[in-house]
Amino acid sequence: MDLKGLKFSKMHGIGNDFPIINESAGEVIPEADKAEACRFLCHRHFGVGGDGVLFVTPSDVADIGYRMFNPDGSEAEMCGNGIRCFGDFVYRKGILKQEKMTVETKSGIKTIEITLENDEPVLFKVDMGTSTFKTPEIPMASDMDEFLDSPLEVLDTTFNTTAISVGNPHAIIFVDNIDEIDIDKYGPAIETHEVFPEKINVHFVEVISKNEGKMLTWERGAGVTLACGTGATSTAISGFKLGLFDSEVLLHLPGGDLKFNVYEKEEELGAFMEGPAQLVFDGEIQ
Numbered sequence: 001m002d003l004k005g006l007k008f009s010k011m012h013g014i015g016n017d018f019p020i021i022n023e024s025a026g027e028v029i030p031e032a033d034k035a036e037a038c039r040f041l042c043h044r045h046f047g048v049g050g051d052g053v054l055f056v057t058p059s060d061v062a063d064i065g066y067r068m069f070n071p072d073g074s075e076a077e078m079c080g081n082g083i084r085c086f087g088d089f090v091y092r093k094g095i096l097k098q099e100k101m102t103v104e105t106k107s108g109i110k111t112i113e114i115t116l117e118n119d120e121p122v123l124f125k126v127d128m129g130t131s132t133f134k135t136p137e138i139p140m141a142s143d144m145d146e147f148l149d150s151p152l153e154v155l156d157t158t159f160n161t162t163a164i165s166v167g168n169p170h171a172i173i174f175v176d177n178i179d180e181i182d183i184d185k186y187g188p189a190i191e192t193h194e195v196f197p198e199k200i201n202v203h204f205v206e207v208i209s210k211n212e213g214k215m216l217t218w219e220r221g222a223g224v225t226l227a228c229g230t231g232a233t234s235t236a237i238s239g240f241k242l243g244l245f246d247s248e249v250l251l252h253l254p255g256g257d258l259k260f261n262v263y264e265k266e267e268e269l270g271a272f273m274e275g276p277a278q279l280v281f282d283g284e285i286q
């Protein structure tokens with residue numbers, strides 16, 4: 001695999017960081033090399049460093065297409081912090097000069113609305129679409145139709161866990177005090193728990209009030225990250241479903257804050273996510 005000359009930009013969304021590559025004009029990294037290339041690009045010592053790699057791709061069904069790979073080389077269905085970075089990148093680089101755009105992802109079409117200040121993109125509101133709590137759709141091996149705030153045995157303890165998919169799968173665990181959680185111990189144990197055949201993203205959440213919470217994340221295929229947009233979306237929706245949060249909630253993540261507005265559509269719960277994105281630098285692999 002030779003990546004010499006590969007152009008990329010480095011971005012982050014509240015500290016969740018990504019190299020982003022524009023493949024919209026055609027294939028840049030051959031499909032067979034993508035997993036290995038992403039492992040290299042995300043490597044913090046031998047590569048660029050990142051919690052995943054984002055790709056801009058052509059689309060036949062939306063304005064533009066979006067893919068995301070984890071640092072272990074697996075492809076995720078969706079990435080929430082990544083899609084805000086994606087919106088900033090495609091607007092800023094003139095790939096799509098639209099303040100509202102539809103984006104094809106592996107988990108359906110999402111819409112991004114960009115707020116500009118002096119023609120600079122500053123804020124991104126994304127319709128993250130609807131969610132499901134149905135265990136076969138997460139997927140989760142369980143006798144229960146929905147796994148809502150239910151006991152899950154993990155190593156030496158039991159966590160009341162809610163399993164949800166917003167396109168990608170998340171385990172949401174509401175606790176009294178997130179500072180008491182050993183995320184390095186329990187994160188990987190839940191990610192690879194036998195009940196989650198496709199693994200899962202893990203989030204510990206403390207409710208501050210009906211409109212505010214704080215959370216810690218262990219991401220599938222990545223480990224501890226400073227933020228997870230789909231995880232925060234899942235937290236807002238799960239908290240609403242369990243009666244812990246109102247429809248409007250501000251979530252504090254280690255890297256920054258995200259704002260959510262939960263809505264109901266055809267008996268399912270969805271959410272709008274609002275937050276920033278930051279271009280850090282442009283680069284080229286030597």
Ligand SMILES: N[C@@H](CCC[C@H](N)C(=O)O)C(=O)O
Binds near residue numbers: 051077201221222229
């Ligand atoms: N950081 C992301 C989620 C990235 C994908 C995740 N690790 C998975 O495998 O599902 C976000 O901001 O949503």
